[in-house]
Amino acid sequence: MDNGASSYRRFLDGDDKGIAEIVGDYKDGLILYLNSYVNNVFIAEELTEDTFFRLITKKPKYFGKSTFKSWLYAIGRNVAIDYIRHNSKMLNFPIEDMENYLREEQNLEQSYIKEERKIIVHKALSELTTDYRTILWLVFFEGFSNAEAAIVLKKNERQIKNLLYRAKQSLKSKLEKEGFIYEEL
Numbered sequence: 001m002d003n004g005a006s007s008y009r010r011f012l013d014g015d016d017k018g019i020a021e022i023v024g025d026y027k028d029g030l031i032l033y034l035n036s037y038v039n040n041v042f043i044a045e046e047l048t049e050d051t052f053f054r055l056i057t058k059k060p061k062y063f064g065k066s067t068f069k070s071w072l073y074a075i076g077r078n079v080a081i082d083y084i085r086h087n088s089k090m091l092n093f094p095i096e097d098m099e100n101y102l103r104e105e106q107n108l109e110q111s112y113i114k115e116e117r118k119i120i121v122h123k124a125l126s127e128l129t130t131d132y133r134t135i136l137w138l139v140f141f142e143g144f145s146n147a148e149a150a151i152v153l154k155k156n157e158r159q160i161k162n163l164l165y166r167a168k169q170s171l172k173s174k175l176e177k178e179g180f181i182y183e184e185l
Contacts, residue, residue, distance in 0.1 A: 004068030012059060023052055026069065029142055030076050036133045037080040047083055051076040070148035073138070077152060124174045132167035139164060 004022055011018030027048060034051075035044035054060070054075060062071055125133050138144040138152060150160045 004072065005062060005064065008055070008062055008068060011055075019052070019056060022055070022072075026072055027052075030073065033073055033134075033137055033142065034076055034080050036130060036137055037077070037084065043083070047076065047079050050083075051079050054079065066148055066151045067144075069142070070144055070152050073142070073144075074152045074154075121171070121175070124171055127174055128167065128170055131163060132170055135160065135163050136167050136171060 004025060007018040007021040007025075009018070011022070030048045030051060031041065031044045034047045035041050038044055038047065051072070055072075060075070062068060066074075125136055128136070134153065135149060138149045139146070144152070146157050146160045146164065149164075150157050153160065155163070
């Protein structure tokens, strides 16, 4: 049982510090993951709050079939998909507001991704398709295994392996165009 699972169990047993630990441990990563779906850091923050609110109010069962983190990210993914379904027409933003959104997104990214090379890779990731961005984020930035990513994305491991390969090739191509020198992709 990982730390998130033990914190969640404590929360379910009545210890409110458990949910505070979960929020502290997973909030930033979940915001950036959900941002890959909605491309707006403010909405991603709201969706993250909705994800934690769902944990607090509905108290879904965690059976331990995957890591707590992949289970939580799967819940977040479902929240994002629900949001996109209900608000798809509202996802277009005026150009004037985009500068503020981008500025805020960069501040969040820079606090989460401190090294210069990771920032360059992240910018290249933003140019990829949503599926490619998502799989690369889960595997390389969040440390998910292929099996865990398969659970979050609701695909089988072979599909994940193929998706990951294509995503790495696409990222590699974009980075080469930028003159980026990479070690391992």
